[in-house]
Amino acid sequence: MGLAEEAIGNGEGLGRISRLGAKQKYVRMDAQIPEETIGVENSNETTESERIRQSRRYVIACALSASLNSVLLGYDVGVMSGCILFIQKDLHITEVQQEVLVGCLSFISLVGGLAAGRTADAIGRKWTIALAAIIFQTGAAIMTFSPSFAVLMVGRLLAGVGIGFGIMIAPVYVAEISPAVTRGFLSSFPEISVNVGILLGYISNYAFSGLSNHINWRVMLAVGIFPSVFVGFALLVIPESPRWLVMQNRADEARSVLIKIVGSEEEANERLAEVEIAAMPTTAGKSGSTKAVWSEILNPSPVLKRMLITGLGIQCFQQITGTNAAVYYSPTILRAAGIKSDNKLLAATVAVGFSKTVFILIAILLIDRAGRKPLLYVSTIGMTICLFSLAASLCLLDRGLVSKPAGIAVAMAAVCGNVAFFSVGMGPVTWVVGSEIFPLRVRAQAVALGTVANRVSSGLVAMSFLSICNAISVSGAFFIFGFLSAFAVAFVYRFVPETRGKNLEQIEVLFGDDGEWERKERELSDVKYEGIVNK
Numbered sequence: 286m287g288l289a290e291e292a293i294g295n296g297e298g299l300g301r302i303s304r305l306g307a308k309q310k311y312v313r314m315d316a317q318i319p320e321e322t323i324g325v326e327n328s329n330e331t332t333e334s335e336r337i338r339q340s341r342r343y344v345i346a347c348a349l350s351a352s353l354n355s356v357l358l359g360y361d362v363g364v365m366s367g368c369i370l371f372i373q374k375d376l377h378i379t380e381v382q383q384e385v386l387v388g389c390l391s392f393i394s395l396v397g398g399l400a401a402g403r404t405a406d407a408i409g410r411k412w413t414i415a416l417a418a419i420i421f422q423t424g425a426a427i428m429t430f431s432p433s434f435a436v437l438m439v440g441r442l443l444a445g446v447g448i449g450f451g452i453m454i455a456p457v458y459v460a461e462i463s464p465a466v467t468r469g470f471l472s473s474f475p476e477i478s479v480n481v482g483i484l485l486g487y488i489s490n491y492a493f494s495g496l497s498n499h500i501n502w503r504v505m506l507a508v509g510i511f512p513s514v515f516v517g518f519a520l521l522v523i524p525e526s527p528r529w530l531v532m533q534n535r536a537d538e539a540r541s542v543l544i545k546i547v548g549s550e551e552e553a554n555e556r557l558a559e560v561e562i563a564a565m566p567t568t569a570g571k572s573g574s575t576k577a578v579w580s581e582i583l584n585p586s587p588v589l590k591r592m593l594i595t596g597l598g599i600q601c602f603q604q605i606t607g608t609n610a611a612v613y614y615s616p617t618i619l620r621a622a623g624i625k626s627d628n629k630l631l632a633a634t635v636a637v638g639f640s641k642t643v644f645i646l647i648a649i650l651l652i653d654r655a656g657r658k659p660l661l662y663v664s665t666i667g668m669t670i671c672l673f674s675l676a677a678s679l680c681l682l683d684r685g686l687v688s689k690p691a692g693i694a695v696a697m698a699a700v701c702g703n704v705a706f707f708s709v710g711m712g713p714v715t716w717v718v719g720s721e722i723f724p725l726r727v728r729a730q731a732v733a734l735g736t737v738a739n740r741v742s743s744g745l746v747a748m749s750f751l752s753i754c755n756a757i758s759v760s761g762a763f764f765i766f767g768f769l770s771a772f773a774v775a776f777v778y779r780f781v782p783e784t785r786g787k788n789l790e791q792i793e794v795l796f797g798d799d800g801e802w803e804r805k806e807r808e809l810s811d812v813k814y815e816g817i818v819n820k
Contacts, residue, residue: 340548344462348471350519351410351458354417354451355475356512359482360489361390361448363638364505366613367490367631371502376434380751386438387613388748390445395740397449402733404450410458410526413450418516421447429507447513452479453736456720457729461526462546466653466786472720473649476713480645482512483612484638491631528725531560563725578730589727591796595780596719596731597738602773603715604742606668607766608707610750611700612637617751621679621759622696623689633697640701644708656785657714658777664710665774668703672767675699679760711773715739721784724793 369383378386397420405413424444431437455475463471489508493501527546530539536557543553585593611618615637616630624630651660675696682692723731753762782795 336548340546341467344464344467344471344546347462347523348459348474350516350523351414351455352474352478353512353516353519354414354421354448355455355478356482356485357418357421357444357509358394358448358452359479359484360486360509360512361444361482362479362609362612363483363486363634364489364509365390365486366615366634367487367494368502368505370616370627370630371494371498372437374498375502376437378434382434384748384751386434386441388744388746389438389441390448391609391740391742391744391747393442393445394449394452395737395744397446397451398453398733398736398740399449400446401450401453401736402730405454405457405529405729406532409529410454410461411520411523413454414458414516414523415520417447417450417454418513419447420444420450422510422513423447425506425510425513429503429510449736449740452739453733456716457732458526460717460720461528461728462524462542464547468653468717468721470649470653472717473645473652473713476708476716477642477645477649480638480641480708480712484635484642487631487634487638491628491635494628494631527557528560528563531557532725536561560725578727582727582730582734588793588796589724591780592722592793593731593734595782595796596722596735598776598780599715600719600735600739601742602665602769602776603711604739604746605766606665606707606711606770606773607672607746607763608668608704608711609743610746610762610766611703612641613747614750615700617754618675618679618700618759619693619697621754622682623693636697637701637704641704641708641712644705645713648709648713652713652717653785656783657718658781658783660710660714661777661781662710662774664706664712664714665770665777667706667709668711669767669770669774671699671703671706672763672770675703676760676763676767679758679763683758683760718781718784722792722796 365387369387372378372386373383397417401413401417404416408416421444424440424442424447427440427443428437429440431440452475455478456472459472459474460468486505486509489505493504495501496504524542524545525538527539527542530536530542539560540553540557543556544550547553547556581589582593615634616627619630619633624633648660678687678692678695678699681687682689682696687695719735720728720732750762753765784792784795787795
């Protein structure tokens with residue numbers, strides 16, 4: 286009552302209420318809050334909202350720029366499937382030379398992947414991205430002007446080293462600059478870039494196939510130089526990884542980068558403190574850090590051992606299920622199904638590339654909502670069904686038990702379905718999980734080791750596929766891939782935890798006690814993830 290009487294009796298009551306309103310405490314329902322107070326509050330909200338939007342745009346720009354090198358790998362995979370048809374006619378290479386030309390990229394890229402781990406720790410993530418582009422450009426130029434198979438192989442080997450650098454460093458860099466709640470989305474960018482590159486390679490095959498056999502494959506390979514040129518411009522935009530800066534005892538620079546990334550100085554300081562704690566073993570033993578890291582990886586603790594099983598195992602399963610065989614040799618597969626014209630084969634491969642690219646976009650939208658593990662289940666189960674369907678259709682066509690149009694339709698649908706299911710889960714999620722499960726002190730080298738496992742598996746498939754097909758038929762090869770894909774389902778169930786919404790320093794908790802992942806996932810989901818989202 287006293288407050289009401291003051292408000293009615295004189296002007297002081299309203300003045301007092303106004304002051305209370307300015308402090309944003311208790312205000313009468315019928316009191317009039319000054320317009321300038323409302324304006325300041327709205328202005329602050331607008332400024333904070335705009336700052337958050339700017340930080341999101343900045344992180345997305347950095348992730349896209351860092352992923353450009355992955356376009357090179359995709360383009361090379363896609364374009365070589367068509368180039369090989371014309372290189373064979375122009376340079377008169379044998380079937381074994383075809384396998385070596387296609388498969389050597391995977392093996393030689395592991396050299397780049399291993400070197401990239403140490404290089405990224407020495408000169409930084411940003412400049413390792415630049416080095417990858419330079420090496421690839423050199424190799425692509427040599428391939429374009431090669432007069433013989435020997436020179437072509439030299440360029441191929443150089444390009445492979447550049448690709449090895451690129452596919453190792455892109456996921457690491459993107460994971461290290463990404464906020465926890467969008468890391469899955471952003472860490473998918475390198476895999477999206479691979480799929481875009483594959484589609485561009487297929488389109489390039491179809492677009493230039495009408496040129497003479499001496500020119501067309503050279504033009505196809507030359508076009509692959511352009512993505513690496515854009516990497517040079519991207520370096521003007523992207524910062525160095527804040528986690529690498531902390532490892533170099535450059536905390537002030539790391540804080541500046543984190544402020545740009547998260548849009549809040551308070552949150553940037555919190556993230557910096559977490560990173561500094563995680564980096565302590567690295568910065569403390571910096572003089573012999575590389576030897577110490579490899580010693581830890583080669584003689585892992587139980588926790589790190591489980592991480593390595595997960596990280597390396599999922600990388601192997603990504604390749605031994607035959608996805609690169611379906612991409613590299615899609616013309617060979619579709620020819621076995623009954624498509625004979627080179628032009629029609631190349632047009633059909635464009636449909637395969639389109640399927641991969643469209644479904645990778647679906648994965649991006651779901652990876653931070655549905656989680657990593659559900660997408661892996663959908664992917665591996667779907668791939669298993671498609672691989673067995675492809676194998677069965679090719680087998681029935683060989684024996685004349687199904688009409689040619691029906692067999693071609695089923696085979697084409699199975700190939701497109703296989704790459705689509707791959708793009709939904711095994712494609713992007715493999716690189717996301719592989720880049721986020723390892724502790725900071727061993728992350729670069731462990732991811733490099735995972736890249737080696739991926740490239741070796743890919744190379745073994747690529748260099749043996751034609752020989753296996755000659756020995757047991759194309760359908761027999763895909764029956765094998767189908768069984769391996771079924772094993773991948775079991776591997777995901779047993780060894781892959783859910784990492785959605787957890788920052789890089791929290792994920793190590795999931796591997797603390799073998800057999801208790803479900804409980805730990807539930808605890809972190811209930812507490813940590815909600816806390817991050819609420820921030």
